[in-house]
Structure formats: structure tokens, C-alpha cells
Amino acid sequence: xxxxxxxxxxxxxxxxxxxxxxxxxxxxxxxxxxxxxxxxxxxxxxxxxxxxxxxxxxxxxxxxxxxxxxxxxxxxxxxxxxxxxxxxxxxxxxxxxxxxxxxxxxxxxxxxxxxxxxxxxxxxxxxxxxxxxxxxxxxxxxxxxxxxxxxxxxxxxxxxxxxxxxxxxxxxxxxxxxxxxxxxxxxxxxxxxxxxxxxxxxxxxxxxxxxxxxxxxxxxxxxxxxxxxx
Amino acid sequence: xxxxxxxxxxxxxxxxxxxxxxxxxxxxxxxxxxxxxxxxxxxxxxxxxxxxxxxxxxxxxxxxxxxxxxxxxxxxxxxxxxxxxxxxxxxxxxxxxxxxxxxxxxxxxxxxxxxxxxxxxxxxxxxxxxxxxxxxxxxxxxxxxxxxxxxxxxxxxxxxxxxxxxxxxxxxxxxxxxxxxxxxxxxxxxxxxxxxxxxxxxxxxxxxxxxxx
Numbered sequence: 001x002x003x004x005x006x007x008x009x010x011x012x013x014x015x016x017x018x019x020x021x022x023x024x025x026x027x028x029x030x031x032x033x034x035x036x037x038x039x040x041x042x043x044x045x046x047x048x049x050x051x052x053x054x055x056x057x058x059x060x061x062x063x064x065x066x067x068x069x070x071x072x073x074x075x076x077x078x079x080x081x082x083x084x085x086x087x088x089x090x091x092x093x094x095x096x097x098x099x100x101x102x103x104x105x106x107x108x109x110x111x112x113x114x115x116x117x118x119x120x121x122x123x124x125x126x127x128x129x130x131x132x133x134x135x136x137x138x139x140x141x142x143x144x145x146x147x148x149x150x151x152x153x154x155x156x157x158x159x160x161x162x163x164x165x166x167x168x169x170x171x172x173x174x175x176x177x178x179x180x181x182x183x184x185x186x187x188x189x190x191x192x193x194x195x196x197x198x199x200x201x202x203x204x205x206x207x208x209x210x211x212x213x214x215x216x217x218x219x220x221x222x223x224x225x226x227x228x229x230x
Numbered sequence: 231x232x233x234x235x236x237x238x239x240x241x242x243x244x245x246x247x248x249x250x251x252x253x254x255x256x257x258x259x260x261x262x263x264x265x266x267x268x269x270x271x272x273x274x275x276x277x278x279x280x281x282x283x284x285x286x287x288x289x290x291x292x293x294x295x296x297x298x299x300x301x302x303x304x305x306x307x308x309x310x311x312x313x314x315x316x317x318x319x320x321x322x323x324x325x326x327x328x329x330x331x332x333x334x335x336x337x338x339x340x341x342x343x344x345x346x347x348x349x350x351x352x353x354x355x356x357x358x359x360x361x362x363x364x365x366x367x368x369x370x371x372x373x374x375x376x377x378x379x380x381x382x383x384x385x386x387x388x389x390x391x392x393x394x395x396x397x398x399x400x401x402x403x404x405x406x407x408x409x410x411x412x413x414x415x416x417x418x419x420x421x422x423x424x425x426x427x428x429x430x431x432x433x434x435x436x437x438x439x440x441x442x443x
Contacts, residue, residue: 023244023253023262023271033238033245033252036368037432040238040252057368057432094394096401103393108386111393117405120413124389127382156267160248167420170382176337177386180330184322184391188401191394220249226268 022227034059062217071213073143079136079210082203087129091196092178096189105129105174105196131169132207138162139210142219151223159216166211172204237432244271278427282353285422290346292414297339299408301388306401314408315339315384338384338412341377345419348374349426356430367431375423381416385409 030043034054043052043062051063065071086105093102103111105128112121138158145155182191238245243252244262248269255262255271262271275281300312313321315338322331348370354360355367388409395403 020259020261020263020270021256022265023255025251025253025265026243029251031252032250033243035245035247035250036371036428037364038237038239038245038429039432040236040241040243057365057428059368059372092390092394096397099397099400101394101396103390108389108393111396112389112405115392115404117409120385120389120405120409123413123417124385128386153268156249160267160269167379167424170379170386173379173382174386176333176380177383178390180322180334180383180387181390181394183327183330184387185394188395189397216249220251220266223249223266225266226263227265 032061034061063215065213065215068213068215068218069147071209072139072146072215072218075206075210075213076136076139076143079203079206080140082199082206083132083136086196086199086203089196089199090194091200092182093192093194094185094189095192102192102194105200127168127170128174131165132171132203134165135162135169135207136210138165139214142214146218146222149222151219153224153226155219156223156226159219162214162216169207171200171207175200175204237429239273239429239433244273246271274429275425275427278425278430279353279356281425282349282422285418285425286346286349286353289342289415289418289422292411292418293342293346296342296408296411296415299411300406301384301408301412302391303404303406304395304401305404307399312406315412318384318387334384334387337380341381342415342419345374345378345381345423349419349422352426352431356433359434364432368428371423371426371428371431378416378420378423381419382413385413385416 028042031040032043033040034057036059037054037057039054039056041055041061046052046062046064048064048066052061053059054061089104090102091104091107093100095101106125108128109121109125112118112124139162142155142158142162145151178197182193185191238252243254245252246264246267246269249264249267251264251266253262253265253271260273263269264271297315300314301318303310303312315334319331319335319338322328322334324331352367352371352374355362360367388405392403392405395401
């Protein structure tokens, strides 16, 4: 907590430039604080598939996955294949009184850009193309790295930023939006769902499974410590 | 719930938001770095309350034009017509389309306003001390965090409607100014959720006697 009377030399803005010193880790690695309520507690030994919850606020602290190592590689691999399919083939086609039109995932953002809505176009690009790619790409690299005997330090950076990529990746929301758009358009024209629609539907399921199978603790347990570098 | 519960901050420890490691900063320091992953550490997110209020107020301001301005303009041979989000909901209402109409109503109108109100309530609770238990407020925070992304649905509906209906000169659909404000509401509320530190909900419960209420 930084209050107004904190001496200047420990203010976070200033300290960040001078890189504050490393903290001293607590001796017992199983002792953690809940991320949402800060309550200190000891994590129990977990059986496969079991989860530990904070006794005060009920936040899930850790879940041990079944076959975590294999799933952390297999699921992002499958997702990467589907992602490529979903972004290369048409998603929706339309025919009305002799006219034909079709669009891809990327086509949504492109049309917005052409219509002069650049900011919204970038947001749509971020949430439907860029963030999912990062989400899958990070996980693929993490899944490969976690199988190695020693995990290099930069993998930790990917693990730290993965939740943000997942937050802004909104393919499932986009699917619902496309569905609504389909129903709206069906009044004027015949709509033909493209191959990408099916790929997307499968991808949404796979991404949910991928997020669930991710056990970051497997990485943190064996990563090279930051303080060992200096 | 045992009565001798204690938090990391009360014990002078910092929990890493990146990797979860618990560590002790140098004597007298408020900030440090995680020895395992190198992340900058603080006891609580910097200026959490002020930042959350700022994003929330900005979202509340954008909420007005988001609902009053049209989000789509349809141009046909007969002329052009603009629809706001609410008009879009009404247009979608039909014997077969009503479930989707309800989804859009819920996601576009109710979720954003409920989210702004809920975060405002959590902030006031933290600043003034709330009578409602921490457990319930923590649950509310998680609900807001989980459900917020779904309000993007209308942005995608309009995006793909406009992308597909390009049948010039017969009929074409263009995104209208309201879409920008609506997207801004969604993004700003997501940023507000991210800058809120849920640990603040529990800080008044600090001390030897933990409340049961």
C-alpha cells in the first residue's frame, strides 16, 4: 500500500526504473495466499483431478489435471489446426436475387475498416484473430517447454501473459454474434454457413478444454528462477 | 472458518500475481520483485480504487451515446434507415427469433448496465465498509468478471451483418457511430474489472476476529 507520506525512493513508479530488489521467498512452497482475498493457507497434496479452494472466499486455488502434460500439448496442437482452417475458408455465404456474397472471420474486421470504423475494426481484429492466435500459440510453446527437464525463464513470461490473451480472445462470443446475424439476415436472403463455421464451433469447445487442462503450477515448479540470473 | 486467519499483507508478505509465489520484500519496502518469475510485486494493485472509478465513469458516460445513437444503417433503393441497439432487439423479435432477441437484450442492455452498477457497488463497499458479507461480494465480482465479455455480442452481430449484406445497389448495411461507443463501454468495463483488486473487499475483515456474517 502506497500512501501519500511514502518516501520517494520506494514509490512504485520510481522503483520500477531502478528495478527493485528480489523478495525473499517463503521457506515452504506449499504456503500460498489466495489471489482474491489474500488469506494465507497451505495447499494440500492434491489427487489427480482434485481442486483446492480458498476456505474464506471459495476461489479455486489449484486444480490437478489428469494427464496434464499430454493435454497441454495435444489440445493447443488441435486448436492450431482448426484456427488455420477457421481463418482461411469462408465462414458465411449469402445469396439473394442473383447476388452472391461471402465473408471470412477476417472479413468482418476488414469491412468495418473500409466503412471508416477503424477503432472498432481493430477491436474486432484483436478479439477474433490476434488474441486467439496468441492464446493458442503461447499454450503450444508452454506445452512443449513443460516437457523439458529444465524450463527456461522466458517461458514464465508466456505463462504470465496467457490469461490476458485468453480474456481478450472472444471466439465463443463471436459465434453467438454470427448466429444472431444469421437469423437477422435470413429474412432478406438465403444464408449458407461455410466450413469455417463448423471449424469455429469445434475450436470454441477445444479452447475451453485447453484452458481447463492448463496447470501453470507444472511450469512454475520447475522453472529457472529469475534471481538465479543476477 | 478459523478465527486466527491472516492475510499475506498483514504478515508483510507479497503474493505474486504472475506465478503465485509468496515472498517477503526487503525491510521497509512496499515494492519488490518476485524471485521466481521476476514480476514486480506490490501488496495491493496501485491506485486500484481510483483507476476502477475512472474506467467506470468513462464507461457510464459512453453508455448514453451507445444506446441513443444508431449502430447500423441499412441502405436500400427506397432510402436509408438507422437502428439503435434497442431497435435491433425489437426487429429481431419474431415467432422464431425471440430467444435470440432476448439474448441480445440481455447481453447488450442489461449486462453492461448491471456491470457498471455492480462495480460501483463494490467500490462504495470497499470505501465505506459494506454490511453485506465478503463472500457474497466476492461472488458478485467473479460473476461480473465472467459475464462481461458476453456484452461484445452485439458488436459481432453488427460487424458480420455489415460484412455480409453488401448487395449494392440493392441493399447494403453500414456500421453507424453508436457502435464505437458501445464497444467502448465493453472495453472500459473490462478494464475496470481488471484494475479492481478483489482483496480490498476482505481487508476490513483483517485482524484476530474474522467475521462470520
